[in-house]
Amino acid sequence: MKYMMTYDLMESARNTNQWLGATARAFASYPMMSWGANPAIDWIKAWGEVTERTFQRMVVKPDWNIPPVTCSKGKDHPVVIETVVERPFGDLIHFTMPGREPSKRRVLLVAPMSGHYATLLRKTVISLLPDCDVYITDWHNARDIPVSAGKFDVEDYTLYLVDFMRELGSDLHVIAVCQPVPLTLAATAYLAEQDPKAQPKSLTLIGGPVDPEANATEVTDFGRTVTMGQLEQTMIQQVGFKYAGVGRTVYPGLLQLASFISMNAETHSNAFRDEIIRVAKGEATEHDRHNAFYDEYLAVMDMTAEFYLSTVERIFKGREIARNDFIVDGHKVDFASITTVAVKIVEGEKDDISAPGQCLAALGLLTGLPDSKKAAHLEPGAGHYGIFAGSSWRNNIRPLVLDFIDTNSGTSQRKKGKVVSLN
Known part of the structure; x- marks a missing residue:
């Protein structure tokens, strides 16, 4: 109480x-x-x-507020959001544009569940829409989910991704940003073993903690020095009477926001x-x-206690992904089973949340994947947010990602080294 x-x-x-x-x-x-x-x-x-x-x-959950998209022949298309899969803890949504020719690039953006809503990737979505058919994981605020909906931990998150990928089919390119990078990799390995035909064509993994110990940051130092008992006693609370999730144990968004701000208190x-x-x-x-x-920054959401605690214990402390020892629904996934999905790593030189090397560790786990299907890019001078939403993303990273998608989908059309829109 x-x-x-x-x-x-x-x-x-x-x-x-x-x-x-x-x-x-x-x-x-x-x-x-x-x-x-x-x-x-x-x-x-x-x-x-x-x-x-x-x-x-x-x-308040921010609105998507996606402006009309100008496509071929200079025509503006309004963006309509449709729910493809509806689940208690998160939906798969689709940004459709009535009247536009279907895009040959089908992209699933895997949004973080780390305190902010999926709208944190709004600018990423806007930048991709002219050239891609975009889907995204829209995670729900835990305070609004009744206790009767059950638990939601890292394994449940991974299985949600497995189901979303199966729903969209194999003609798909997945882009995971920050926190979900290791779990997206695990979901792909799970599919490689359980349902190979449902694997995506490519994975682009952006600034995620595959191996938190590869390059320590303030975030990884905190996870290593604090015990699980301390975290449970100091970070976990029960949702109050005001919300539908009353009684559910959560890591509150307001507490997360306090941590975010304290990291750069003077700047804020x-x-x-x-x-x-x-x-x-x-x-x-x-x-x-x-x-x-x-x-956007101040709009925070609660995470389920089991998701937060299992992330710290299994991803950061136990390094189960980094050690290739991750279990999903009783099945131990093996990253060596990924043999056909092209994987690109994107990191920021000045990323102080997932420092360079943490995400790159994924390539070392993919022992069954040919080197020709592996790629990596380190963006000079870019911080964490810049590698998926800033000018570094728009001007440098985005073109490389589109080129990587085309190279691994058999639809590449280049002219003078530049990617040509396929819409």
């Missing part, structure tokens, strides 16, 4: 801060406050506006200070750079 009370206490603190911001903004907006010039009122209003928005978006503090100054001066806008980033 104390964990449920702690969960509700965090929600109460968030709600109180949102109320304080709204109150300050409303107070400073009274007409009488404009009778005389008073810079202090402008500062109160600016603080209130930024504070209210900051704490409000912590519990400066960002909010500068935004308050811009609002007070009338220089801020609804969709300025600050709001565009923090609307």
Whole structure:
């Protein structure tokens, strides 16, 4: 019960801060406050506006807001989101464009379940849509899932991916980003042994912890030094009475957000200070750079306790993937069984979450895969987010990924070394 009370206490603190911001903004907006010039009122209003928005978006799932896509002949196509597979802990969704010729590149984006919603990959989706038929894993917030839905750990996550790949068929190219990289690799190995015809044509693994010990970071150091008992006592709580998942044990999104911010506390503090100054001066806008980033960054979701704890224990501490000793549903997968799926590794030189070498370790596990089907790219100067959503992704990595997809699908059409759209 104390964990449920702690969960509700965090929600109460968030709600109180949102109320304080709204109150300050409303107070400073009274007409009488404009009778005389008073810079202090402008500062109160600016603080209130930024504070209210900051704490409000912590519990709101962002919309996809995918703009129309311009394809061949300059025609704009609206993007419609359809659910292909619906499951308690996550759906497989499809970004369709009515009236567009079917794309020859079918891509499944495997989104992280690491505190943020799948909309974290919104820019990645937008960048791929002109050239690909895009599907994505849309994971649900654990606080909204009733206890009656059962558990969800790393094995369940892997089996979800297995089912999604089977649903989409073998004419598929999978791109996994960050946290799901080792589990996507495991799902592919599982298919290689249990249902070879359902394997995708290629895997692109971006900045994921296949072997966390290959290059230690603050994240891996934390996982190594803290015991599982300490994690369970300090990080796990029960969902409060406000949500459908009441009683479910989770790693709360608000607690995760506190950890995210603490890693770069000074940077975030400066960002909010500068935004308050811009609002007070009338220089801020609804969709300025600050709001565009923090609307997504601050929107966090709860993870099931079993998923979080099994990730730490089996992926980071036990290094079951790195040691080729991972068991799914009673079956020990063998990465050597992957013999036909082309695999490309993408890492960022300045990635401080999954440092260079952690993802590259996947190629060493693929002893049954010919070297001709292995590829790797280290993006100079790129941090973690830059390798899937920033300018490094758009200008350098994305073209390489599309070229890799074409090379391993038999539909490559190149001109002067560049990828030509197949739409």
